[in-house]
Amino acid sequence: MNKPLASPELLLVRQLLTNHQSQPGGLLPLLHAVQDALGFIPANAVPLIAEGMNLSRAEVHGVITYYHFFRSTPPGQHVVQVCRAEACRACGSEELWAHAQSVLGCGAHETSADGKFSLEPVYCLGLCASSPAVQIDDKMHARMTEAKLSAVVAKLGSVA
Ligand code: FES
Structure with missing residues (x-):
């Protein structure tokens, strides 16, 4: 409520x-x-x-x-959007998506227990030539890897 x-x-x-x-x-x-x-x-x-x-x-x-885009509850401090469209899928975004769920401890349209991160699937961020693509808050990340995603999440998660 x-x-x-x-x-x-x-x-x-x-x-x-x-x-x-x-x-x-x-x-x-x-x-x-x-x-x-x-x-x-x-x-x-x-x-x-x-x-x-x-x-x-x-x-x-x-x-x-x-529309899944609309939220009925407040988002986490940071919103992680992982592209799951075709070009990114061809470059490993499904593995990245699974990794994001594991690192953040939440699934699609959910927020981590500590309220720091919300996870959203997106379907093209316009960075197809540099797949896989992720957007975290307002910042785009091209050629994202599991290691880079973990590092960004750890950095943002450590900031109060
Ligand atoms: S398909 Fe992922 S950025 Fe276009």
Whole structure:
């Protein structure tokens, strides 16, 4: 269960609503904007979004759960995205994916027990020529190896 939205967060969702509610097909851009701003889409923002977009709560919830990109819980401190698309698969990304799960101690769309890392599969980061590719927070890593991934995770994990 999410904690209730604090007033500043609620105000922010209301502000974002005003930017998108008259836009045809505005729900997806609104959900992206909320997640960009808060890191996730709190369950208790759903009624507000539904009312503002003139949709049912079930419709909004359905969209959030349909797209794996949207989070209903806060992400870890760092988000590790491993490309699992074809070019990266051909260069060992499935082994890298298994290694990432082992090192982080969590699976797809999950967060490590210490809250430091969330793990996400992605399907092309635009670095196909330098596969396998990983993105950690805003930084892209080309030609990633298991050893390099372990080193980056250890470095980030040691920073409080
Ligand atoms: S397939 Fe992995 S970056 Fe394009």
